[in-house]
Amino acid sequence: MTRPTSRAPAGLDRYAPVPTGEPLALAALLGDGRLSGGSPAVTDYEHDLTRWFGVNYAVAVNSGTSALHAALHAVGATPGTEIIGPATAPPATAMPILTAGGTPVIVDVRRGALGLDLDDLQRVITDKTRAVISLPLWGYPTGDKDAAALLAQAGIPLIEDAAQAHGTRDAGELAGTIGGLGCFSTHDRKLLSTGEGGFVLTNNPELHQRIESWTRLGHLDGATHGVNYKLAAPLAVIGHHRLAHLAGQLATRRANAQRLLAALPADGVIRELGVPPGGSPNQYTLVLTADTPNPRFAEGLQSAGIAQDSRQYGYRPLYQRPLFARYSRPCPHAEVLAASTYQLPTHPGLSPAALDWIAAHLADLAQGARP
Numbered sequence: 572m573t574r575p576t577s578r579a580p581a582g583l584d585r586y587a588p589v590p591t592g593e594p595l596a597l598a599a600l601l602g603d604g605r606l607s608g609g610s611p612a613v614t615d616y617e618h619d620l621t622r623w624f625g626v627n628y629a630v631a632v633n634s635g636t637s638a639l640h641a642a643l644h645a646v647g648a649t650p651g652t653e654i655i656g657p658a659t660a661p662p663a664t665a666m667p668i669l670t671a672g673g674t675p676v677i678v679d680v681r682r683g684a685l686g687l688d689l690d691d692l693q694r695v696i697t698d699k700t701r702a703v704i705s706l707p708l709w710g711y712p713t714g715d716k717d718a719a720a721l722l723a724q725a726g727i728p729l730i731e732d733a734a735q736a737h738g739t740r741d742a743g744e745l746a747g748t749i750g751g752l753g754c755f756s757t758h759d760r761k762l763l764s765t766g767e768g769g770f771v772l773t774n775n776p777e778l779h780q781r782i783e784s785w786t787r788l789g790h791l792d793g794a795t796h797g798v799n800y801k802l803a804a805p806l807a808v809i810g811h812h813r814l815a816h817l818a819g820q821l822a823t824r825r826a827n828a829q830r831l832l833a834a835l836p837a838d839g840v841i842r843e844l845g846v847p848p849g850g851s852p853n854q855y856t857l858v859l860t861a862d863t864p865n866p867r868f869a870e871g872l873q874s875a876g877i878a879q880d881s882r883q884y885g886y887r888p889l890y891q892r893p894l895f896a897r898y899s900r901p902c903p904h905a906e907v908l909a910a911s912t913y914q915l916p917t918h919p920g921l922s923p924a925a926l927d928w929i930a931a932h933l934a935d936l937a938q939g940a941r942p
């Protein structure tokens with residue numbers, strides 16, 4: 572292989588889809604004039620979502636953060652209650668717990684994985700526990716179905732923060748449909764983008780009713796407390812159009828990921844993050860890993876302009892952020908995972924030349940990463 576040039580091609584970290592039909596549909600909506608979250612366009616989009624994910628109910632909201640807050644509210648997160656979540660959580664996963672007035676309880680993940688460590692989980696469950704959050708970070712499946720079964724027995728709801736996991740499969744099922752509540756973001760950087768936005772999925776009619784009512788000011792009945800978290804109609808129209816392209820996007824991302832994985836040496840020193848049986852990542856990013864942090868590989872990626880999340884975004888275990896330091900518990904697996912995972916772009920906006928460029932760098936750097 573020829574030695575790759577060191578300058579990164581443009582557009583590695585951004586993907587801005589504009590499906591045909593979107594501007595026309597937006598123009599039609601502007602003509603219609605009903606732009607609020609009460610528009611039939613929002614109900615149509617919610618129906619699209621239930622069909623795509625194969626669930627009974629979807630509630631469109633104005634952000635992934637709102638989706639999480641609404642889900643937490645629906646399961647009774649209030650001051651004095653505890654919400655368990657993994658140490659791999661970014662602040663965006665955990666801030667809604669604080670907003671709801673609950674206390675975050677941080678648990679470790681399994682070694683080299685994103686799934687909740689069942690022993691650690693059982694250690695922290697109390698009669699104050701109102702919910703457990705499962706997090707398919709980077710669109711990688713958690714394998715948390717076993718945790719879901721254990722929690723179902725204890726009567727504790729499992730909330731999935733599937734903000735990055737549109738189309739991810741876990742034990743054959745779509746992420747966000749495994750626990751009682753699935754929360755998604757449609758922020759600009761997510762696979763389904765409406766600029767800002769989010770939605771909650773559930774099969775439970777009672778939880779659906781509570782979320783629907785609460786996010787819509789209690790339908791202004793004057794008796795029920797609520798917030799206004801509605802998604803505006805133009806964003807729902809964008810969501811409707813882009814959802815139709817999601818399956819194609821997933822196929823492209825998965826093919827791009829395979830192209831990059833094929834560039835790695837077969838020795839397995841640098842390899843893809845483990846995927847539980849029946850799982851399939853959506854390749855929000857391609858995540859590579861090593862048994863221990865590999866500074867040479869990390870530095871090589873960084874100087875090539877494709878730095879791992881821990882370097883590019885300061886990604887680290889939740890309790891290493893000042894806002895969550897007081898909830899610190901020993902989570903050795905999450906600490907190793909944060910430092911020894913490497914995230915690479917796979918989005919459909921990558922040109923063949925950009926993919927070749929990343930693959931060439933990867934091959935070169937993974938060779939040099941060997942002990």
Ligand SMILES: *Cc1c(COP(=O)(O)O)cnc(C)c1O
Pocket residue numbers: 634635636637661663664732734735756757758767768769
């Ligand atoms: C993006 C994201 C959120 C927050 O979603 P917003 O739409 O930005 O509010 C929450 N959790 C995770 C894991 C995310 O990636």
